[in-house]
Amino acid sequence: MIEYLLAIALTDTRRKGEGVPATKKVAHGPLVVRGSIVTLRRRCGKQSCRCVEGDPHETPALSYSVEGKTKMLTLSAVEIEEVKEALGRYEAARGELEARALAGIETLRSRRQRSEAGSRRR
Ligand SMILES: [Zn+2]
Numbered sequence: 001m002i003e004y005l006l007a008i009a010l011t012d013t014r015r016k017g018e019g020v021p022a023t024k025k026v027a028h029g030p031l032v033v034r035g036s037i038v039t040l041r042r043r044c045g046k047q048s049c050r051c052v053e054g055d056p057h058e059t060p061a062l063s064y065s066v067e068g069k070t071k072m073l074t075l076s077a078v079e080i081e082e083v084k085e086a087l088g089r090y091e092a093a094r095g096e097l098e099a100r101a102l103a104g105i106e107t108l109r110s111r112r113q114r115s116e117a118g119s120r121r122r
Contacts, residue, residue, distance in 0.1 A: 031086040032093065035064025040072065 041056040043049075051057055060080055062073045075083055 030089060031082060032089045033062060033064070033083055033086040034090050035062045035087070037061070037075070037080065037083060037087070038063045038072075040074070 038061055040059045040061050042059075043051045043056050046052075060075045060077070062075055062083055064071055064073070
C-alpha cells in the first residue's frame, strides 16, 4: 500500500515538473479540439436593431470545459467545418485510447489468471 501511494506521488511530481502548458507543447499535426458546437443567442441592446422585435443574433461557438468550468470560443462561419473535423479527430483518438486501456486491463487480468493457474500461491 505504501509503495502504491509512493508511485502516485512520483507520478504527480513528474507531471507538475513538466511545467509547460499543454497548449504550447502540442502544436503540431492536424487540429484537434474538445467540446461541442453550440449556438449563442443574444439581443445586442441597440434600440434600432432588428433583434429588438425579431430573432436574436446567433453566433456559433465551441463550448468546452477546463477543470470543471465551461468556456466558450466563438467561431467564424468558415471555422465550423474545420472544428467539426477536429472534434471528430478527438473522438476517434479518445475511442482508440479507451479501447487500448481496456485491452491493457484485460492483459493484466489474463496474466494474473495464468499465474494463478500455474502456481497456487495467491
Ligand atoms: Zn441586435
